[in-house]
Amino acid sequence: MKRYLNEAELTEYLKKDPHAGCPACGEDCGGWVVDGQPCRKTVDLSINDLVNEAHQNAINKGWYEEPRTFGEVIALMHSELSEALEDHRNGRGLQEVYFEGEKPCGIPVELADTVIRIFDTCGHLGIDLETAIRIKMDYNATREIRHGGKKL
Numbered sequence: 001m002k003r004y005l006n007e008a009e010l011t012e013y014l015k016k017d018p019h020a021g022c023p024a025c026g027e028d029c030g031g032w033v034v035d036g037q038p039c040r041k042t043v044d045l046s047i048n049d050l051v052n053e054a055h056q057n058a059i060n061k062g063w064y065e066e067p068r069t070f071g072e073v074i075a076l077m078h079s080e081l082s083e084a085l086e087d088h089r090n091g092r093g094l095q096e097v098y099f100e101g102e103k104p105c106g107i108p109v110e111l112a113d114t115v116i117r118i119f120d121t122c123g124h125l126g127i128d129l130e131t132a133i134r135i136k137m138d139y140n141a142t143r144e145i146r147h148g149g150k151k152l
């Protein structure tokens with residue numbers, strides 16, 4: 001099971017290497033801030049842990065005070081991919097993370113937003129995403145080349 005370092009562990013970790021573990025650059029994390037932490041080192045955090053964290057954060061931020069349809073939720077997942085496409089159309093690099101004030105932006109961030117929305121939804125609906133991914137990846141490994149000759 002993977003999890004974030006707690007405050008004491010993080011303090012000790014950052015004493016040894018102030019920029020280690022930064023998910024944005026791996027070296028200089030001065031611009032990367034998550035929940036007020038300059039750097040967030042993860043250890044052994046499972047997909048279902050991320051599902052639970054994303055869903056709890058969405059609850060905490062008021063996204064479950066009014067009901068949403070499944071169709072609306074799926075549309076919001078699409079919207080994050082559209083934001084990634086817009087960044088691409090605007091010439092942003094595929095690995096570029098930039099900031100608007102303190103808000104991280106860019107194609108990697110929009111892809112992360114997509115996955116975070118999927119995590120949140122799975123948490124809400126009680127979907128075991130980790131098992132579903134394993135089942136589908138195992139099946140994909142058995143499929144024909146290009147799934148039987150598909151062009152795209």
Ligand SMILES: [Mg+2]
Nearest residue numbers: 080083110113
């Ligand atoms: Mg977004």
